[in-house]
Amino acid sequence: EGVNYMDVAPNQVVGISAALIPFLEHDDANRALMGSNMMAQAVPLIDPDSPLISTGMEKYAAIDSGQVLIAEEEGEITSVTGRQVFVRNTEGKIREYNLRKYQRSNQSTCIDQRPAVIKGQRVHKGDILADSSSTVGGKLSLGQNVVVAFLSWEGGNFEDAILISERLVQGDKFTSVHIEKHEVEARDTKLGPEEITRDIPNVGEDAIKDLDEQGIIRIGAEVGPNDILVGKITPKGEKELTPEERLLRAIFGEKSRDVKDTSLRMPHGERGKVVDVKIFTRADNVDLPAGVDMMVRVSIAQRRKITAGDKMAGRHGNKGVVSRVVPVENMPFLEDGTPIDIILNPLGVPGRMNIGQVLEVHLGWAARQLGFEGVTPVFDGADEYEIEAELGRAWLMELAWKESGEKSWEWLNSQDYDPQSIRDDDEVRLFYLEQVLDKKQDIARMAVDMNYARRVNLEHWLSERKIAPASVLKFDNVQVGTPLYTEYDREAINICLRIWLDKLGVDVSKIKEAEIRKVAEKYSLDNNEALPILGKQLLRDGKSGQAYDQPVTVGVMTMLKLHHLVEDKVHARSTGPYSLVTQQPLGGKAQFGGQRFGEMEVWALEAYGASYTLQEMLTVKSDDVMGRVSTYEAIVKGEPIEDPSLPAAFRVLVKELQSLGLAVEAIMDTKEVIRFGKDEEKVKPPKLDTGLLGLGAELHGLL
Numbered sequence: 001e002g003v004n005y006m007d008v009a010p011n012q013v014v015g016i017s018a019a020l021i022p023f024l025e026h027d028d029a030n031r032a033l034m035g036s037n038m039m040a041q042a043v044p045l046i047d048p049d050s051p052l053i054s055t056g057m058e059k060y061a062a063i064d065s066g067q068v069l070i071a072e073e074e075g076e077i078t079s080v081t082g083r084q085v086f087v088r089n090t091e092g093k094i095r096e097y098n099l100r101k102y103q104r105s106n107q108s109t110c111i112d113q114r115p116a117v118i119k120g121q122r123v124h125k126g127d128i129l130a131d132s133s134s135t136v137g138g139k140l141s142l143g144q145n146v147v148v149a150f151l152s153w154e155g156g157n158f159e160d161a162i163l164i165s166e167r168l169v170q171g172d173k174f175t176s177v178h179i180e181k182h183e184v185e186a187r188d189t190k191l192g193p194e195e196i197t198r199d200i201p202n203v204g205e206d207a208i209k210d211l212d213e214q215g216i217i218r219i220g221a222e223v224g225p226n227d228i229l230v231g232k233i234t235p236k237g238e239k240e241l242t243p244e245e246r247l248l249r250a251i252f253g254e255k256s257r258d259v260k261d262t263s264l265r266m267p268h269g270e271r272g273k274v275v276d277v278k279i280f281t282r283a284d285n286v287d288l289p290a291g292v293d294m295m296v297r298v299s300i301a302q303r304r305k306i307t308a309g310d311k312m313a314g315r316h317g318n319k320g321v322v323s324r325v326v327p328v329e330n331m332p333f334l335e336d337g338t339p340i341d342i343i344l345n346p347l348g349v350p351g352r353m354n355i356g357q358v359l360e361v362h363l364g365w366a367a368r369q370l371g372f373e374g375v376t377p378v379f380d381g382a383d384e385y386e387i388e389a390e391l392g393r394a395w396l397m398e399l400a401w402k403e404s405g406e407k408s409w410e411w412l413n414s415q416d417y418d419p420q421s422i423r424d425d426d427e428v429r430l431f432y433l434e435q436v437l438d439k440k441q442d443i444a445r446m447a448v449d450m451n452y453a454r455r456v457n458l459e460h461w462l463s464e465r466k467i468a469p470a471s472v473l474k475f476d477n478v479q480v481g482t483p484l485y486t487e488y489d490r491e492a493i494n495i496c497l498r499i500w501l502d503k504l505g506v507d508v509s510k511i512k513e514a515e516i517r518k519v520a521e522k523y524s525l526d527n528n529e530a531l532p533i534l535g536k537q538l539l540r541d542g543k544s545g546q547a548y549d550q551p552v553t554v555g556v557m558t559m560l561k562l563h564h565l566v567e568d569k570v571h572a573r574s575t576g577p578y579s580l581v582t583q584q585p586l587g588g589k590a591q592f593g594g595q596r597f598g599e600m601e602v603w604a605l606e607a608y609g610a611s612y613t614l615q616e617m618l619t620v621k622s623d624d625v626m627g628r629v630s631t632y633e634a635i636v637k638g639e640p641i642e643d644p645s646l647p648a649a650f651r652v653l654v655k656e657l658q659s660l661g662l663a664v665e666a667i668m669d670t671k672e673v674i675r676f677g678k679d680e681e682k683v684k685p686p687k688l689d690t691g692l693l694g695l696g697a698e699l700h701g702l703l
Contacts (some may be wrong), residue, residue: 010379011057019057020140021315023356024378031317031354038313042560043176043299044109044133046303049145051369051558053360053374055381058140064611065140067132069097069113071123080115085129102179102275104299106533107563109133110177143560144173146367148361149332149539150553153343161323161492162312163343165331168210174306174561179275179299184230184264186294192235196294200231200261221274227266229274229298233259264298268592269571272302309566316354318344321564330542334554336402342559361555362535363387368556369394373452388533389489393472394495395532397454399499400461401429408432426450433457467495493517493533500532575632583623583648597622602626619644651676 010018017036018024024032051058062068075089079243090233099113114131116137128138135141146168156163168174186194198208198215205229210221210580215231223229236258237426241249276299282288288295306312306322313319349358363382367374370393376382382390408429412422415533422428430453436444437460446453459469471491494513497520501508511519520531530536530551539552571589578585585594605614620627620641627644632642646666654676656666666674 007674008585009377011055011377014378016057016061019378020055020061021356021378022055022374022376023316024055025379025381025542026355026359027316027353027357028449031352033042034317034319035354037314037563038317038319038560039142039315041562041564042134043265043563043565044142045144045561046172046175046177048134048136048141048143049159049558050136050139050141051143051375052145052364052556053376053558054139056375056377059138062132062135062138063128065132067111067113068135068138069099069130069132070130071125071129074124075122077117077119077121077123080117080119082115084480085117086113087129094559097129100132101412102177102394103303104179104181108178108180109563110179110301112177143518143558144168145364145556146173146559147338148342148344148555148557148559149340150346150349150358150361151332151340151343151539151548152345152347153332156324158323158328158341158436160318160320160345160348162320163324163326164306164312164322164348165328165339165341166325167339168341168573169305169307169325172305174310174312176304176558176561177301177306178272180270180272180300181265182229182266182298182300184296185289185292186232187291188293189235191237192456193293194232194234194262195259196230196232196296198231198235200228200263201259203228203231203261216279217274218276219274219277219326222272223274223300224271225268226265228263229266230264230296232261232263234262236260246496264296266300269567269589270300272300275299275301304565304567306561309570312564313562313566314357314360316357316560317352318348318354318357319493320348321343326542330543332539332548334553335538335540340539340554342557346553353578357557358553359384359387361553361557362391364556364558365535365554366390366394369397370455385486386489387535389492391493391535392533395457396462396472396492396496396499399503400458401454402459404432404461405429411435426453429453429457433460436460465499496532504529562646575628578623582652585622594621615644617648619647623648646674 014024015036017039018032019033020039021027023033027035061072069085071087073087073089073095075087077084077085077090078094083099083101085099087095087097089095099115100111100586101113103111105111113132114171116128116131123129132137142674151157153163159374164174181389184196187193187197188194196215198211198213200208200215208231210217211228211231212224213589217223217229217495244257252471274614276297278297280288280295280297280492282293285295304326308322308324311319312322326343328339332343333339347353359382363374363376366387367390370390374382381538405425408425408431411432412428430443430447433441433446433453433456437443437456441456442452446456451679455473459473462472464470471488472495494516497516498508501511501520506519506523506528508516508519508703524531528550530538533557536551537554538547539546539554573585573592573594576592576594587593587596602614602618605617620631623649627642630642630646633639635670636702650666654666657664658676666676668674
């Protein structure tokens with residue numbers, strides 16, 4: 001009576017990004033913030049999975065993004081191609097919908113719409129006609145549903161690193177397409193206009209084999225680092241001619257072609273295939289910048305499989321870098337032989353306080369086993385008790401499926417059959433169920449719908465044990481959260497624990513319903529057996545086949561590949577550009593720079609006494625101009641490396657001191673004196689004795 005207003009929905013207190021995180025209420029706020037931010041960084045995959053555990057907001061996020069193609073009126077699909085969908089409306093008119101194909105986004109990812117309808121299908125206004133990148137069935141689908149285990153594995157997941165199975169790489173589970181654009185402009189310079197051409201000076205035929213007659217790369221060409229994309233020459237300006245050139249000009253009467261190569265080339269470390277070329281000329285595009293006669297834009301696409309160094313994350317802020325791609329045969333596996341896809345570090349959970357990932361893993365496992373997609377809205381989702389019940393049902397279903405497989409082979413061996421005609425266990429099981437089930441079950445549907453077959457099999461298995469299937473399984477049409485639903489959950493948990501204890505040889509006939517859980521928990525602790533309702537399972541080492549000492553949390557989680565890809569970041573350099581002032585290497589991948597060796601790193605080498613390493617870091621690897629040239633030559637020729645000379649930083653220091661009015665001289669071990677004047681001069685012996693050379697001898701005599 002005292003309430004005047006109430007919220008429409010529990011999830012309205014958070015934004016759209018946070019509302020996409022299942023079990024948000026179990027995550028620390030800092031990690032939830034990271035999770036919602038990282039979903040925006042997810043790379044669209046070529047074949048994404050609809051999340052097994054979602055919050056119900058995925059549909060609205062996808063449709064309201066404008067990426068999904070939606071029917072504007074009711075009608076029938078008359079034709080579907082890779083690029084268009086045709087719909088005949090109720091008045092008989094045909095409406096054409098064009099799909100976006102392989103377009104580049106601002107993040108250099110690929111926007112690609114795929115038809116989600118078939119010819120002859122009836123659609124209503126607002127129905128989905130085509131999925132875009134990162135949507136499946138009109139629902140936002142940013143990643144893949146993978147089998148994960150929380151396990152410390154040979155140090156490979158130290159500091160939140162992630163171990164992935166080679167199966168994910170081979171199956172293109174986390175493969176994405178990236179499109180980069182490269183532009184070049186032909187300008188009108190003071191010395192004459194630049195020209196886009198195939199005729200480039202000092203370039204071999206092999207370098208221009210993929211250029212057309214205009215000098216522009218052909219579509220479909222494979223390109224790598226430093227390959228020419230667009231040939232361009234720029235006039236250099238008149239210079240003083242040599243007598244020979246003057247003679248040639250007098251004889252042939254033509255001005256010798258004096259141009260330099262300013263072609264557009266692939267940056268270092270990049271590769272791909274040319275997918276699009278656009279040419280803009282002044283005649284067709286009046287809005288080109290001033291002084292630009294022509295512009296060429298080349299789009300390069302590449303497929304990137306997931307690899308060591310790529311960043312991955314879940315939806316709960318549980319991020320990490322892939323440390324290693326492990327062969328499938330070396331990954332830990334379950335009792336039925338299923339290998340794990342991803343191994344996460346269990347130490348990443350308690351300190352970060354993002355328990356939502358554990359609940360997602362457990363409910364995801366139950367969802368996969370039982371064949372449903374779980375929807376748990378923010379602040380109104382499944383509780384721990386419901387997840388336990390679903391895990392109990394999943395365990396019962398797996399046990400029933402396994403036992404029916406054994407029975408089906410026993411039955412088949414008693415029949416007269418040809419072993420060559422049997423494809424697999426599932427076919428044998430289907431033959432067996434066809435014999436033992438009553439006729440009201442849809443056998444034809446069981447052959448094509450594995451989830452339906454498993455459910456029918458569980459009903460039959462429970463009936464054989466005098467357990468009413470309705471008390472365990474009739475939860476599809478019961479409202480979640482009602483007393484009846486809770487009663488079904490309690491019944492499912494008790495039946496699961498009773499059968500589990502019976503399988504382990506415990507006499508359960510005298511145990512009361514209220515005490516069954518306590519007995520099961522005590523047995524689990526005493527015998528180190530995993531309770532089936534807690535989501536932990538026995539896992540075996542892939543290399544030795546031996547079981548791990550403790551049961552391991554195994555389940556299904558939605559994992560994302562983020563935009564921080566190792567191929568964009570990895571960088572190496574031997575020599576390259578140097579700063580004009582300090583003569584030290586430039587920094588950053590874009591400048592083809594070196595690695596920064598700062599003062600703290602210098603302290604580290606000093607602390608270790610690594611004097612020679614420190615010397616080369618501060619001289620030949622940095623700003624000793626003469627030393628680095630001679631060192632490079634010595635390495636190329638295979639000769640001994642000479643001692644370093646003075647670094648350029650010392651000369652900068654001297655100039656600072658000279659600006660203060662101090663005349664500085666450097667006196668070497670060889671008694672050579674270097675004066676830093678306008679032109680550096682080396683004197684030996686010095687013309688004017690400063691008294692410094694004899695100072696050391698006097699000190700030596702005093703000692």
